Amino acid sequence: MRFMKRGVPGKLQRAMVGIAATGLVATGALAAGVVTATPASAVGKSACAFNREDVQTLKTTTNVNLRNGPSTSYTSLGLLAKGTKYDPYCADMNTTWYYGKVLSGANAGTWGWVKISYLAKA
Structure with a gap:
């Protein structure tokens, strides 16, 4: 890999090579699956x-995940499941998610977050 453009000082050339090499290592790590994201911790x-x-x-208007944040x-x-009854307690800062209690179905009694766009009046 060479950066031999006219007018580029030697220090800058070395810095550019270092940046390019770092990018290649990071790209290789991502391609190899070495970098993984950890799930966000519960916020309730x-x-x-x-x-x-x-x-x-x-x-719920469709099958939707109940989440811990x-x-x-x-x-x-x-x-x-679609049609599950849910009592919202509060909304997040963007008012796109409700935190509340599931009232019916397999998760009845569980508190969690549901995206508002998947909810309608019962």
Whole structure:
């Protein structure tokens, strides 16, 4: 690998070669599957930004994961089947996820996060 353009000082050439080599090593590590992402830790209701005052039972509009935090990067606590009843307690800062309690189905009694777009009035 050579960077022999005119007007590029020797120190800069060496720095450019070092940066290119670092990129190749990082790319190789990713290709080899060496770098792995760790799942986000559970946050529970600590990620709540807005409490719901008009608490009403909702239902899932499709099969959806109940998660231990307000993002798909959090671990699934179980799958909620379409039509599962859910009582929201609060919403995250972006109001895209609800934290609440599952009222029906295999996960009844479990608290967790559900993406709001997968919920509708029961």
